[in-house]
Amino acid sequence: MPIPDENSVFINIPYDKSYEHIFVSIIAALISIGRMPRCTLEIAEGGQGRLTRIHDLLESCRVSIHDLSCVKTPVRFNMPFELGLACALDRFNGPHSYILLEKKNYRLDKTLSDIKGRDPYIYGGSMLKVVQCVLDALGKKEGQPEMTRVRKLAVDLWQIAKEIKKNNKVETIFNRTSYYRLISVGVEYAVKRGFIPESNGGNSS
Amino acid sequence: MALKKRESNTYKVGRDSSTGKFIPVKQAERRKSTAVVETIKIKDRTYSTHSDPIHTTSGVSGAEIIRGLKIKQSDVQAAKNLVEKSQKGKTTHKK
Numbered sequence: 001m002p003i004p005d006e007n008s009v010f011i012n013i014p015y016d017k018s019y020e021h022i023f024v025s026i027i028a029a030l031i032s033i034g035r036m037p038r039c040t041l042e043i044a045e046g047g048q049g050r051l052t053r054i055h056d057l058l059e060s061c062r063v064s065i066h067d068l069s070c071v072k073t074p075v076r077f078n079m080p081f082e083l084g085l086a087c088a089l090d091r092f093n094g095p096h097s098y099i100l101l102e103k104k105n106y107r108l109d110k111t112l113s114d115i116k117g118r119d120p121y122i123y124g125g126s127m128l129k130v131v132q133c134v135l136d137a138l139g140k141k142e143g144q145p146e147m148t149r150v151r152k153l154a155v156d157l158w159q160i161a162k163e164i165k166k167n168n169k170v171e172t173i174f175n176r177t178s179y180y181r182l183i184s185v186g187v188e189y190a191v192k193r194g195f196i197p198e199s200n201g202g203n204s205s
Numbered sequence: 206m207a208l209k210k211r212e213s214n215t216y217k218v219g220r221d222s223s224t225g226k227f228i229p230v231k232q233a234e235r236r237k238s239t240a241v242v243e244t245i246k247i248k249d250r251t252y253s254t255h256s257d258p259i260h261t262t263s264g265v266s267g268a269e270i271i272r273g274l275k276i277k278q279s280d281v282q283a284a285k286n287l288v289e290k291s292q293k294g295k296t297t298h299k300k
Contacts, residue, residue, distance in 0.1 A: 005273075007264060007269075008273070031270065033264050034264010034266070035264060035265070036265055036269070036270050036273050036274065038274075042274065140264065156291070159291065160287055160291060163287065163291070180274065180276045180277070181283060181284060181287075183271075183276060184271065184276055184280045184283070185284040185288060187267040187270050187281075187284070188267075188281075188284050189288060190267060191267040192288070196264060196266055197266045197267065198266060198267050198268060199268040199269075200266050200268070
């Protein structure tokens, strides 16, 4: 069993056009606190089987973020399924922590009553609120970056995401090429703005 | 003793049925007509509330993120160009 990386965070979010800005915000917030965003977009189709590779990726992360707010039709089961994998990982192979995100308060009690008693972070569909949720859940003990600066980073990254889509002539950001480009830009911004050091020897604010 | 621990998630208590007061389990077992032995379940605390915040003391550097995700240097360079371009755009816009 691989040792989970303390700084890697698995993002489990619907790959839907309406969730692009949320995805970008989560990436911006994670990078700003020196966490490494990971998601299934990294997984290329290979002979190993997609499920095995999703499991391996999840296992290599100490924390996962699960957005369970997509309850529209056509129903998508990927998010609750991956949350189930994370729960099992925590229970049997731990340590693994998982963070739940929802748009609406109390809705999760109805849509996923099995997890009743565990409060999700409510972000109301706002890309700025989701930044707050990520920082609240995963922020640094000391030297937490200012919320307004991280939000600015998220907004700027979202502008770049639109440009990446335009340049790559793709409908959404949810493809491997755009994702890597987005992460690279996020890192570049975060380093330039002093959120994280460029390399291990550098300084961060 | 009123409490008798048996398993990690349950324990037994004795209770006097007339007064409702806790009594030792052994005594309750002896006085079957006037006392009862109850099994108390300890609530599973795994799912009590938000997960504890998982704060880090030290994050990773930019180079580590790039290396960890195996991002190609061409992507990094393209990202740099995009950032530069957007900054230039902002400066021009301000003028």
